[in-house]
Amino acid sequence: MSKKKVVPRCHECGLGQVRPAARAGRRIRYKTIELEVPKHVEIPTCDQCGAEWMDRATARAIDQALEPRYRESLRALWAEIIQKITAQTSMRRVEQALGLSEGYLSKVTNGRSEPSAELISNLGLIAQDVEPRLREIDGLWRRGGARAGKRMRSEAKGAAGRRRAAAA
Amino acid sequence: MKAKIPHWPLSRVKELVAIGQVFVQRTRALDMFSTQEAAYAAVEETVAGLTARSFAHSTAQTRDVCDVYGVLREGEGWYLKLCVDDDVPEVAIISFHLLERPLRTNGGVIKPKAYPGRGGGQ
Numbered sequence: 120m121s122k123k124k125v126v127p128r129c130h131e132c133g134l135g136q137v138r139p140a141a142r143a144g145r146r147i148r149y150k151t152i153e154l155e156v157p158k159h160v161e162i163p164t165c166d167q168c169g170a171e172w173m174d175r176a177t178a179r180a181i182d183q184a185l186e187p188r189y190r191e192s193l194r195a196l197w198a199e200i201i202q203k204i205t206a207q208t209s210m211r212r213v214e215q216a217l218g219l220s221e222g223y224l225s226k227v228t229n230g231r232s233e234p235s236a237e238l239i240s241n242l243g244l245i246a247q248d249v250e251p252r253l254r255e256i257d258g259l260w261r262r263g264g265a266r267a268g269k270r271m272r273s274e275a276k277g278a279a280g281r282r283r284a285a286a287a
Numbered sequence: 288m289k290a291k292i293p294h295w296p297l298s299r300v301k302e303l304v305a306i307g308q309v310f311v312q313r314t315r316a317l318d319m320f321s322t323q324e325a326a327y328a329a330v331e332e333t334v335a336g337l338t339a340r341s342f343a344h345s346t347a348q349t350r351d352v353c354d355v356y357g358v359l360r361e362g363e364g365w366y367l368k369l370c371v372d373d374d375v376p377e378v379a380i381i382s383f384h385l386l387e388r389p390l391r392t393n394g395g396v397i398k399p400k401a402y403p404g405r406g407g408g409q
Binding site: 125127128130131132133134137147148149150151153162163170171172173174175177178179181182185 | 310311312321327348350353370372377381
């Protein structure tokens with residue numbers, strides 16, 4: 120005799136039963152973006168209070184359904200931001216400021232590489248005020264270079280002093 | 288002071304976690320994780336690592352008695368409320384979120400990160 124499957128009780132309200140439900144309008148934050156869960160995806164839901172529950176399989180099903188939507192959203196954002204930036208400066212200028220290899224931005228724009236959320240967030244900030252932001256980034260790298268130079272000079276000075284002391 | 292004892296024995300809770308019988312309520316708090324699988328894994332890992340020291344108190348829900356724990360995850364205090372449903376059987380995670388106020392556990396008081404005078408606990 121097969122064992123009858125028990126329908127879980129909702130432990131949030133204590134009254135309803137939790138059954139798989141598929142419907143539109145459910146929004147979940149996936150990585151960096153809040154997206155709508157496709158309506159065909161079943162999420163165990165309380166028939167009384169509407170609380171949603173998940174086991175490992177549900178978690179995986181939600182992620183698998185949201186990943187293509189997430190990629191699509193990143194691509195749409197990318198297109199919008201790149202258009203804004205390239206209207207004001209060259210891709211190379213941006214690549215240099217962000218330490219990207221030559222041609223990387225066009226590679227992503229042409230769909231030969233996937234844009235990352237990190238890069239999109241950097242580009243999104245630059246797009247708000249292109250030239251001033253790029254100058255700020257240039258300034259940051261310049262300060263980094265100046266600090267490294269100062270440290271090297273002080274280390275060289277210390278080493279020379281130690282050599283003199285050893286020779287004396 | 289005498290240590291408080293959870294209503295649901297930790298050995299039973301961990302036994303169910305070990306066989307994947309964990310049911311997590313999907314709340315906004317879980318959106319703090321990058322994906323649902325990451326959130327689920329974090330819950331499982333946290334429950335698997337519970338100790339008697341992290342137990343805070345038991346509380347009555349509409350039809351269940353729930354155990355509340357306070358745990359530290361990467362330096363941040365988290366609130367976890369669970370119960371066991373022996374009919375299914377499974378561990379039901381009713382709440383899992385960053386602490387909003389200090390929580391006294393058997394191991395000491397755990398405070399939210401932004402809370403003044405943070406310290407103590409685990």
